[in-house]
Amino acid sequence: MKKDILWGADYRYNFDRDIYFNRKAKKAFSLEFVDDKSEEEIRKRIGENTESAGWTFYFNSIPSDSVRQELERVLG
C-alpha cells in the first residue's frame, strides 16, 4: 500500500493539510498526488535526489509561491 511505503520511509501525515511529509528529506506529498500516482512512482519520488535547500512538494497542481510559503511555515 502507498501509505505503508510512505510510513516505511519515515513520512508522517499532517491531518490538517492532508499531506505526507518528511522533515529530514524536506519533501511533502499531497493526498491527491498519492492517490493518483502508482506505488512505483511514489517510491521513485521518495528516493529521488533534490538539490534544493528548501522543501520539495509533490502535488498534482504545482503549488504557488504563497502556498509553498504557508506550507513551509506549517511544516517547520
Next chain:
Amino acid sequence: MFRRTIPDQLREEYFDLLPEIGRVAGYLEAEIRYHTREILQRLQPYEQLVFKSRVKGCESALQSLRRRQEGGTFDAGRPDAYSLLDLPDLAGVRVLVFPRSRLTDVDLVLREVFEGWSYDPVPDGAGGVLAPKYSGRRTQVSRKVRAEYQIVPMLIGLYWEVEHSAIYKPAPAGKGLKNKAASEPMEDLNASVVRALLNFEAEFERRKLDPFERTCDS
C-alpha cells in the same frame, strides 16, 4: 494597501448567506419528515426515526473549504477563486434510524424524492456502505446553497456526535488530539467501535426476527 485575508472574505460571505442556509436546512428537514411520515407511523415500539437538521458553522465551513484545496491551503494570490457555495453541505439533515433494516426503507423513499442528487456514501471500511449520503439543491428555497442529507444507523450516528465534537471539530486546543485521531491506533479503535455497534444491531435484529428467540424472550 490593506487587503483582507481569504478567511475574512469568506466569513463575510458566510454571514451574507446564513439566513438562506437556515431556510434550506429547515425546508429540507420538513420535506424529509413529510415524505417519511408513513414509515414513522408504522414503526414498532422499539424502532426509532430521528431527524436532525444543522447549519454548518462559519469556521467549520472555512476549514472544510480550505481542506478541499490540494495541500489544505488557500492561495493568497487568488482571493477570488474561493466561495463557500462550492461546499456541498452548508445545510444538512441527518436521519438517524434504529434498527438498521429501516435504513433501506427510508433511503428508497427519499431517493425518489431527491432524484438527481449526487450520491456520496460513507463507506463502512469493508467495501460496503455505512450511511447513504446525498447532496444537491432545493431550488424552491435557494438556487445557490447546496444541502446534504444522510441516513445513518442510530447507534453510529450518536457515536459520531461524541467522537466528532471531541476530535474533529476545529478548535486550536484540540489540534493535538486531531492529529492523534489520524494515527493508526485511533483509526483501529474507531473501526472496532463501528464494527461492535453494527454487530450489536445485527444480533438484535436476528433475535427480533427469530420466532424461537422471541418466545424465549417473552
